[in-house]
Amino acid sequence: MSDFLILGQIIDFPDAETIRHHKKGAIVVSAAGKIIWSGPSRKLPKEYAKLNALDHGESLVMPGFIDPHIHFPQYRMLAAPGKDLLDWLTRFTFAEEAQFSDSNHAQRAAKIFLSLLLANGTTSASVFCSSHVESVDALFSIAEQFDMMLIAGKTMMDVNAPDGVRDTARQSYDDSNALIERWHGKQRLQYAITPRFAVTSSAEQLQLAGDLLKANPGMIMQTHLSENHAEIAMVAKQFPKARDYTDVYDSFGLLGSSSLFGHGIHLSDVEKTRLAETGSRIIHCPTSNTFLGSGLFNLKAASDAGIKVGLATDIGGGLSYSMLATMAEGYKVAMLNGYKPTIAQMYHMATLGNAECLNIGGNTGSFDEGKWADIIVLNPQATHIQRFRQQLSENIKDTLFSLMMLGDDRSIMATYVAGKRRFRAAVS
Numbered sequence: 001m002s003d004f005l006i007l008g009q010i011i012d013f014p015d016a017e018t019i020r021h022h023k024k025g026a027i028v029v030s031a032a033g034k035i036i037w038s039g040p041s042r043k044l045p046k047e048y049a050k051l052n053a054l055d056h057g058e059s060l061v062m063p064g065f066i067d068p069h070i071h072f073p074q075y076r077m078l079a080a081p082g083k084d085l086l087d088w089l090t091r092f093t094f095a096e097e098a099q100f101s102d103s104n105h106a107q108r109a110a111k112i113f114l115s116l117l118l119a120n121g122t123t124s125a126s127v128f129c130s131s132h133v134e135s136v137d138a139l140f141s142i143a144e145q146f147d148m149m150l151i152a153g154k155t156m157m158d159v160n161a162p163d164g165v166r167d168t169a170r171q172s173y174d175d176s177n178a179l180i181e182r183w184h185g186k187q188r189l190q191y192a193i194t195p196r197f198a199v200t201s202s203a204e205q206l207q208l209a210g211d212l213l214k215a216n217p218g219m220i221m222q223t224h225l226s227e228n229h230a231e232i233a234m235v236a237k238q239f240p241k242a243r244d245y246t247d248v249y250d251s252f253g254l255l256g257s258s259s260l261f262g263h264g265i266h267l268s269d270v271e272k273t274r275l276a277e278t279g280s281r282i283i284h285c286p287t288s289n290t291f292l293g294s295g296l297f298n299l300k301a302a303s304d305a306g307i308k309v310g311l312a313t314d315i316g317g318g319l320s321y322s323m324l325a326t327m328a329e330g331y332k333v334a335m336l337n338g339y340k341p342t343i344a345q346m347y348h349m350a351t352l353g354n355a356e357c358l359n360i361g362g363n364t365g366s367f368d369e370g371k372w373a374d375i376i377v378l379n380p381q382a383t384h385i386q387r388f389r390q391q392l393s394e395n396i397k398d399t400l401f402s403l404m405m406l407g408d409d410r411s412i413m414a415t416y417v418a419g420k421r422r423f424r425a426a427v428s
């Protein structure tokens with residue numbers, strides 16, 4: 001591969017207020033898959049003018065989406081009709097996850113899972129695997145072939161889970177260490193310390209998760225927090241000495257600026273303050289929250305408290321791999337809380353904002369020079385209704401708004417990872 005040009009309507013979101021848009025824009029991608037230059041075509045430096053160009057015309061060229069909370073072993077179990085979180089977990093989820101002790105099953109699933117991410121324009125993710133090392137090995141080995149910036153970890157759970165998915169505290173610690181040794185820092189891969197949530201971990205296991213984080217400062221730690229009232233009640237019973245749910249994780253050293261807490265819907269002001277002062281992130285998963293009836297996350301209240309918030313699909317509690325559909329649901333949940341997010345804010349969350357939550361914002365998430373060329377091409381007129389709706393769009397803001405509200409995987413025309421095209425929509 002040699003240096004080349006990507007042409008189209010170039011759009012990225014350097015902060016939550018800004019849409020950087022070049023109607024006729026260009027990105028120069030190096031042979032090594034990094035962005036050398038981006039901007040309006042008329043300002044393209046002469047030395048790049050003769051490079052081979054992939055011209056996407058009027059299509060929108062944006063940074064790849066980033067999904068900071070998704071479950072690989074739930075890749076096909078979307079729309080399982082649970083009554084609530086705990087019923088959904090025990091009746092459907094654990095049985096499906098148990099299959100990932102079989103490495104052949106895990107390998108087949110990893111190919112499908114990562115292909116689905118790419119077909120939805122998602123170029124990076126932070127992923128919960130199952131409790132089996134086989135699932136992590138399978139996922140990382142395929143992500144490595146795709147050059148993806150992928151973060152993943154073995155789910156740790158030693159209590160309140162059936163045979164087949166339950167580990168022990170010591171085994172989860174040893175497995176995590178072996179996986180860190182094998183994968184962390186290999187190409188663009190990073191390991192994440194992954195206790196599922198306080199309900200399925202003993203104090204000993206959470207302590208060992210804290211030890212892993214202490215031994216690997218800056219490594220992502222991902223778990224769930226305050227998703228559902230029955231869950232919160234169970235945690236209070238299991239950890240009677242803790243002040244609240246957040247304090248359970250805090251007491252084991254699990255808060256901090258590389259810690260991701262999925263959901264965080266029903267937090268007290270004390271908990272929000274503690275999350276904010278430790279730099280901990282909340283990952284909002286709106287399609288999962290509405291599907292499981294978990295509650296309406298208050299984006300504005302969390303942001304006002306000083307917490308950095310990411311936006312994720314939470315497949316398979318979530319109902320769509322599409323970050324466009326996830327943004328639309330996040331928008332609706334915010335509106336139900338009386339807050340109207342801006343268009344730049346939602347797209348920024350799904351791209352650079354999520355990258356910053358994962359501490360990879362220096363490498364991906366926007367078109368700044370030196371970053372990896374993780375790029376998607378979108379057609380805002382992919383369906384009949386979108387085509388008619390776009391007849392009313394008078395500016396890029398409205399084009400992006402209606403794309404967010406009406407778009408899904410059909411809007412994704414191409415996905416580039418580190419400069420290589422890894423997905424291309426069938427030409428209709």
Ligand SMILES: [Zn+2]
Nearest residue numbers: 071224262314
């Ligand atoms: Zn989750």
